[in-house]
Amino acid sequence: ETGVTQTPRHLVMGMTNKKSLKCEQHLGHNAMYWYKQSAKKPLELMFVYNFKEQTENNSVPSRFSPECPNSSHLFLHLHTLQPEDSALYLCASSRYTEKLFFGSGTQLSVL
Amino acid sequence: ELKVEQNPLFLSMQEGKNYTIYCNYSTTSDRLYWYRQDPGKSLESLFVLLSNGAVKQEGRLMASLDTKARLSTLHITAAVHDLSATYFCAVDLGTGTYKYIFGTGTRLKVLA
Numbered sequence: 001e002t003g004v005t006q007t008p009r010h011l012v013m014g015m016t017n018k019k020s021l022k023c024e025q026h027l028g029h030n031a032m033y034w035y036k037q038s039a040k041k042p043l044e045l046m047f048v049y050n051f052k053e054q055t056e057n058n059s060v061p062s063r064f065s066p067e068c069p070n071s072s073h074l075f076l077h078l079h080t081l082q083p084e085d086s087a088l089y090l091c092a093s094s095r096y097t098e099k100l101f102f103g104s105g106t107q108l109s110v111l
Numbered sequence: 112e113l114k115v116e117q118n119p120l121f122l123s124m125q126e127g128k129n130y131t132i133y134c135n136y137s138t139t140s141d142r143l144y145w146y147r148q149d150p151g152k153s154l155e156s157l158f159v160l161l162s163n164g165a166v167k168q169e170g171r172l173m174a175s176l177d178t179k180a181r182l183s184t185l186h187i188t189a190a191v192h193d194l195s196a197t198y199f200c201a202v203d204l205g206t207g208t209y210k211y212i213f214g215t216g217t218r219l220k221v222l223a
Contacts, residue, residue, distance in 0.1 A: 031209050042115070043199070043213040055209055090153060097203055099144055100211060102153040 003027040006091050006103035013081065014111050021076040021106045023091030030096060032074040034066060037088040037105070049074060081110045113138045115202050117214040125222050127189050132217045134183040134200035142203035143183045144211070145174050147196045154199065158185075190221045 004025045013019050025032065034046040048056035049068040063085075065077040074091055086109050092100040114137040124130050134143070142161055146154040158167040160176035160183060167174050171194065173186045183200055197218045204210040 033209075033211075035213075042215045043201075045210065045212065048209045050209055094209070097142070097207065097209060099156045099159050100146075100154075100201075102146075102155070104153045 004091060004093055004101050004103035006089075006106055008106060009104065010107045010109075012109045012111065013078070015081060015083070017081075018077070018079040020078065021089055021091075021108075023074040023076075023103055025072055025074075025091075025093040025101070025103075027093060027101060028095070029093035029101070030071055031094045032068060032071070033092040033094075033100065034074065034076055035090040035092060037090055038086075043090070047076075078108075081108075083110050086110045113202065113204060113212050115200060115212050115214040117198075117200060117217050119217060120215060121218050121220075123220045123222060124187075124190055126191055129189065130187050132185040132187070132198055132219075134185070134214050136181050136183075136200075136202045136212075136214075138181075138202075138204070139178070140181075140202045140204065141178055143176050144201045144203070145183075145185055146199045146201065146213075148199065148216075149196050157198075185217075187219075190219075192221050192223050195219055195221045 007022045031050045036044045046060045047066045052068045067075040088105045090105045091103040116135045145157040148154045158174040163178040165176045171188045176183045197216045199216045200214040201211045
């Protein structure tokens with residue numbers, strides 16, 4: 001149990017679907033992150049929230065829309081994705097700029 | 112743009128052997144992290160290195176940081192099969208940025 005829970009674990013969606021990924025942390029951390037992990041590429045930082053305020057948007061296409069209603073919950077809303085968006089999406093949290101705690105990830109396949 | 116490079120990308124080694132994974136980064140940073148990822152699993156933190164000359168050890172793994180050379184190493188001593196995983200280093204761009212940039216990863220396979 002890492003203290004960071006992601007749902008769903010697996011998701012298959014069509015290019016016209018709308019879906020959401022959910023992340024919840026039980027560690028009392030103030031910062032939450034979305035990372036994308038593709039085969040043969042390093043982990044890519046997508047978004048960062050600190051005390052529910054977005055502090056980083058790493059040039060992510062608008063078909064990915066994050067939402068952070070409070071410091072414990074983070075969502076990633078997905079719409080009109082492309083096949084190249086298929087990847088493992090990892091949520092993480094941290095206490096200030098200490099080490100990251102990762103969730104188990106959502107394996108996304110876009111058909 | 113910050114680049115974090117690891118080498119080798121793939122490493123196959125016999126049990127009982129020693130080896131070192133290197134992590135080079137392209138900008139100033141005093142904080143470096145090592146993570147481990149097992150196949151199909153998430154990342155877990157191994158070491159946090161917070162200053163020049165920092166050395167941390169856990170079991171058969173030892174990590175060090177040279178901020179002047181912008182280099183960190185992860186040394187494996189007398190490898191065992193259970194160490195098979197992918198190892199990532201990550202650099203913190205600075206206090207308050209909340210920006211952690213990860214290396215390419217080193218996939219380690221320890222052969223029995």
